[in-house]
Amino acid sequence: MFIDGRTIADQSIIETDIAIIGAGAAGITLARALAGMRWRVVLLESGSFDLDDATQALYEGESGAVDYPLAESRLRYFGGTTNHWGGWCRPLAPIDFEGRPALGIPAWPFGRSELDPYYRRAADACQLNSADFDDIAAWQARTGKPALDLPDDDIVTRFFLYSPPTRFGETYRGEVDKAPNVTTYLNSIVLEILPNPEASKLARLAVATLGGNRFEIRPRICILATGGIENARLLLASDSVQSGGLGNGRGLVGRYFMEHVTPPGQVAAIAAADETLMPFYYVHTPNVGNVAMRAVFMPSDDYLRRTNRLGASLSIYEAHA
Secondary structure, X not given: OEEEHHHOOOOEEEEEEEEEEOOOHHHHHHHHHHOOOOOOEEEEOOOOOOOOXXXXXXXXXXXXXXXXXXXXXXXXXXXXXXXXXOOEEXXXXXHHHOOEHHHOEOOOOOOHHHOHHXXXXXXXXXXXXXXXXXXXXXXXXXXXXXXXXXXXXXXXXXXXXXXXXXXXXXXXXXXXHHOOOEEEEEOOEEEEEEEOOOOOOEEEEEEEOOOOOEEEEEEEEEEEOOHHHHHHHHHHHOOOOOOOOOOOOOOOOOOOOOOOOOOOOOOOOOOOOOOOOOHHHHOOOOOEOOEEEEEEEEEOHHHHHHHOOOOOOEOOOOOOO
16 A cells, blocks of 8 residues: 555654665565565655655765765665666675775675575566576576686676666556555655664654655664665664764764776777677677676686775677767
């Protein structure tokens, strides 16, 4: 069921078992997973079903060390940024969880293996038709194309799989609407996550609409699903009880921002190879068993550990005159 938050009476209190903040890829997937279970679920979305300039403007802000287009890169309505994403998909690599002590980056408290059972389900949600990311032999067999014979072990061939791309708000809207235990509140902006006076337990969510009314959600469990940037902004803004923001006792909330590398000016690369090799690296149409893929070049794990560098990928694009 969908409810426009602007129709909720001012100062209302809504109790639920689980509140999910954000109806993008993560929030919609969680709502689908919880559909039909015994728990009452509230899914909160700051926008509606279409792009609205006033709601989109809530993304505006100043960026510091990284010049980042906060309002242009993401979309704030049901389905979130999947409404315009390009569909590139790839799981985190095991080395990504190791941390980089020399760079002051701590290791994760768990390894990639903890996420492995969920990557298959994520691939299904993104309609990839495969979860076979890095088996070179398998992709060579499927495409009939060999990978490039690279001269050393510092650079390796790995793969991205492409979603159609799945527009989560369109693809799964009916499923979320019909879930008997899920209520989605549109045009409902979470202003702050408020804990108890000791900041040891969640108490309530302060919600407002651009129409002017305010109400509260009182869940037993709250899940932040607004993306890496907005999750951090919301936690930092939730400082009425805990100075500096919730969960920010070590000052790490919002740190370690990851984004596409954008070098200044234009970068040109020339690759000379048999033309039969190139489609393996730049074709990404669903022509391999109904799977869209692209081979890329990435630094090897040994190289990253040896040089204390961070992961990256390099794609080949066909040049046009």
